[in-house]
Amino acid sequence: MHVLVTGGAGYVGSVVADGLLRAGHAVTILDNLQQGHREAVPEGARFIKADFCRPEDLDAALRQPGLDAVMHMAAETIVEFSTTDPKRYFHTNIIGGINLLDGMIRHNLNRIVFSSSAAVYGEPLTAPIEENHPKNPINSYGLTKLMFEQVLEWYGKAYGLRHISLRYFNAAGATERLGEDHSPETHLIPNVLKAALAGAPVSVFGTDYPTRDGSCIRDYVHVIDIAQAHVLALEKLDTLKAGVYNLGSGQGYSVLEVVQTARKVTSIDIQAKLSAKRAGDPAVLVASSDRAKSELGWKPKYPQLEPIIDSAWRWIGGHPRGYAGA
Ligand SMILES: NC(=O)c1ccc[n+]([C@@H]2O[C@H](COP(=O)([O-])OP(=O)(O)OC[C@H]3O[C@@H](n4cnc5c(N)ncnc54)[C@H](O)[C@@H]3O)[C@@H](O)[C@H]2O)c1
8 A cells, every 4th residue: 555654754653654665565754854854764755844734735745646545643742741832732633633634535535544642541540551441631632632533533434534543652662773863852761761871860750659669650662563553554444443452562661660671771870860750640551452462463572671672772872863963
């Protein structure tokens, strides 16, 4: 199939685009590079620098002959800012997203895989979290992801759109060529590894959570495994009942365990600076991915933390200043 990947110059999008190409699909990437990197566009993908919120930009991308599906990964993604500046999140993630769906209808495209998030659940009532767990997002980022899933439901019922939403937990790790380079970086693993490189301490927010060592527990899923799930979702879009799938490893690691594993991987004695809790950080977020395994046939290759951190460390070693220094 020929797939338009919005946000394909970003962290997860570039690895997904690479996975699609390796699986024999054709790829066009649409990205405005506000967070993405031209250097992250995999060889063999066509690149269009454009904003998916602008109907005229979209028409140029959607007009390509032979386009079969869209993977919608472009978004405002930094959870922390979504509480202080929610309008950016509603404009891009909702209004922009509807603009994309309307463009797809104009161009007779009816297949979409959407990058949703564990943030739709909010403060979890159970661990592991199943897809039917109550959805109570605690920031506008999570709310926009949930709202767009609901928009997809309605476009599915009314206009025959085939859609799958993949709710990732914490994407992490790297391929040999593609890794995580955000500005600012808010994700734990790259920040721990950058601290290791810089010989600086890393902040651990909250040490009195009701967990085994007092720090928060999260579920890290290798970005290569996320890419595999996208390829499977694309190939099953026409036959599966449209739906939502969690993508996680099913194993929780605490922040202090991440720091400890990073010490082992890097052989650097990374210092942890114990800091106050941040508002809105649930104690434990761990996925049940049984549905993705049984319905999509998803088989994560890297469920353990150490190989995930090891791949990220090797990428950072080759890109100490991110893509800018590549
Ligand atoms: N990284 C994670 O742990 C994680 C977890 C859950 C969900 N997600 C979702 O997965 C997707 C990818 O996340 P990521 O970590 O790779 O983020 P990212 O910021 O690296 O990638 C997003 C890409 O979208 C592009 N983009 C943003 N607004 C755009 C616009 N208006 N027009 C065109 N391009 C635009 C950015 O330039 C960037 O390249 C996002 O939708 C995110 O919400 C990520």
